[in-house]
Amino acid sequence: MSRLALISPARCVLLTLLATTTPALADTPDKPRPVDQPAVVVTCDVFEIWATHGKGEVDPAINKQLAKRLGASLKQNDFKLQSNTQAALTAKKRESIKLAKGSATITLIETVNKSQVRLAVDFNAAKGNSKQTTLVAAGDYVIVSVNQSGAATAESHVLAVGSCK
Amino acid sequence: MSPKHDIELMQHADGELDVPQGPQGPQGPEGPDWIDADGKTKVESLRGMSELLRGHLELAADAVPDRRFDAMWREVARSIDVEQPVGLLGRIRSWFERHRGHVFTGMASAGAVAAIAIMLRSDPGDVDAPGSTAIDVQPVSLRPTPVIEDLETPGGNSTVLNLEDDDGHTTVIVVTPADTVEGI
Numbered sequence: 516m517s518r519l520a521l522i523s524p525a526r527c528v529l530l531t532l533l534a535t536t537t538p539a540l541a542d543t544p545d546k547p548r549p550v551d552q553p554a555v556v557v558t559c560d561v562f563e564i565w566a567t568h569g570k571g572e573v574d575p576a577i578n579k580q581l582a583k584r585l586g587a588s589l590k591q592n593d594f595k596l597q598s599n600t601q602a603a604l605t606a607k608k609r610e611s612i613k614l615a616k617g618s619a620t621i622t623l624i625e626t627v628n629k630s631q632v633r634l635a636v637d638f639n640a641a642k643g644n645s646k647q648t649t650l651v652a653a654g655d656y657v658i659v660s661v662n663q664s665g666a667a668t669a670e671s672h673v674l675a676v677g678s679c680k
Numbered sequence: 681m682s683p684k685h686d687i688e689l690m691q692h693a694d695g696e697l698d699v700p701q702g703p704q705g706p707q708g709p710e711g712p713d714w715i716d717a718d719g720k721t722k723v724e725s726l727r728g729m730s731e732l733l734r735g736h737l738e739l740a741a742d743a744v745p746d747r748r749f750d751a752m753w754r755e756v757a758r759s760i761d762v763e764q765p766v767g768l769l770g771r772i773r774s775w776f777e778r779h780r781g782h783v784f785t786g787m788a789s790a791g792a793v794a795a796i797a798i799m800l801r802s803d804p805g806d807v808d809a810p811g812s813t814a815i816d817v818q819p820v821s822l823r824p825t826p827v828i829e830d831l832e833t834p835g836g837n838s839t840v841l842n843l844e845d846d847d848g849h850t851t852v853i854v855v856t857p858a859d860t861v862e863g864i
Contacts, residue, residue, distance in 0.1 A: 557815055580847045588841050588852040630816045631824070645838070645855050648830040652823035653815045655849040661836070662856045669856075677850075680817055 557604045557623055557632055559679040562596065563614045566660065566671040569593030581656065581675055589660055591671050604634075604679075616641040619674055624648070632679050640672035653679050689719050693726040826851040 562581060564574075566589055573582045574596040585594050597615035604610055604623035612619040617639045624633040630653050637646045640661035649657045656677030662669040691697040692712065715723065776783060826849055828840055833855045841852040 583845070583847070584843060584850045584852075587845075588843055588850065589854070626815050630818045630822075632815060633829070635830075640855075643836050643855055643857060644834065645836070645853060646830075646832040647828055647853060649826055649828055649851060651826040651851065652818060652849065654817040654820075655823060655826055656851070657826060658850060658852045660852065660854045662854070665857045671854075680815060 557626065557679050559602050559604060559621070559632075559634070559676055561598075561600050561602050561612050561619075561621070562673075562675040563598040563616075563619075564673040564675065565595045565597050566591035566673050567593045567595075568668045568670075581677075584656060584658065585673070585675075588658065589671060589673070594673075602676075604632075614674075616672060617644075621676060634676065634679075636674070636676055638674045640674070642672070651677065651679070685719070686722070689715065689722050690726060693723045693730070820846065820848045823848060825849050828853070 562577065564577065564585065566585065568591055571586075571592040573586070573594050576596040576599065577585075577594055582594060586592065598613065600612060602610050602612060602621055604621060606623050606625060609620050609622045612621060619639065620637045622635040624635055626632055627650065631650055632653065633648065633650045634657070635646075635648045636657065636659065638644060638659050638661065640663075642663045643661040645659050645661060647657075647659070651657050654677070656675055658673060658675045658677075660671045660673045662671050664670075688697060692715070825842055825844070828851060831838055831840070831853065833853075836855045836858050839854045839856075841854070843850040843852065
């Protein structure tokens with residue numbers, strides 16, 4: 516009698532079940548994820564800008580999208596780029612941003628719905644400071660403008676964070 | 681009557697005797713001439729006995745139940761099946777033909793269990809996994825307005841503006857020194 520004939524139908528069913536289900540059940544949902552998985556990394560554009568009252572000149576290094584937003588929201592109309600960087604943000608890790616004047620830290624608290632980021636931005640401007648937590652969608656901007664005095668023609672130290680992806 | 685005569689009578693009754701040339705002459709319409717009245721009686725009795733036995737045996741043969749024949753045929757078919765070593769493929773085919781029902785049952789059960797296992801493995805929802813490395817940039821129309829959840833401007837006053845245009849949303853926080861008097 517052949518070997519195949521020696522396999523009883525019940526054994527055949529059991530073997531088939533084992534062969535099919537073992538790989539599928541090998542990684543159950545309760546199994547903890549591997550520790551060495553890459554952490555969340557979100558890249559955000561950071562612009563440091565000095566805004567003054569002038570002739571409406573915009574530094575060509577500032578992208579048109581941001582320049583348009585600056586012009587639409589601030590009293591100043593001259594914008595000069597002081598520094599520009601792309602910050603690679605790791606979740607729950609404070610990232611120091613090197614600025615021409617003052618200092619800033621950005622912390623990616625978490626991502627939400629895979630399309631938003633919750634950011635904590637601590638901006639120590641040349642004069643004055645601001646600290647806020649913002650939930651912003653990928654591609655959008657948060658701009659912090661710290662006026663350097665109370666005068667109507669006060670200059671402003673601006674930090675723009677956005678276009679995260 | 682002699683025993684030899686009785687044997688000849690039995691042979692005659694069974695049709696085994698060369699009748700036309702019987703031991704003692706040709707055969708007449710009433711039987712061979714050499715058989716007397718007593719012999720004819722014996723021949724008739726023998727024929728009656730033969731008919732009786734034949735009828736009994738035929739009845740006994742008809743009395744065998746059909747199911748016994750069915751069982752016998754199954755046995756015969758099985759023995760023929762077993763004695764068909766027609767190569768490996770033939771054996772495999774024969775095995776599958778004999779256990780087709782079990783194989784299909786096993787496959788259906790395995791498929792059901794695999795489907796359940798796959799459903800259990802899939803992620804329950806859109807919870808952001810710590811292993812994700814990027815976020816999706818949604819179209820402007822689908823992006824929610826930025827939300828300032830916490831704001832501190834020590835020594836200053838703050839004004840929050842929300843702008844929306846074709847490029848997306850912008851939240852602007854304007855900080856002015858606390859001792860500023862608007863318009864000065």
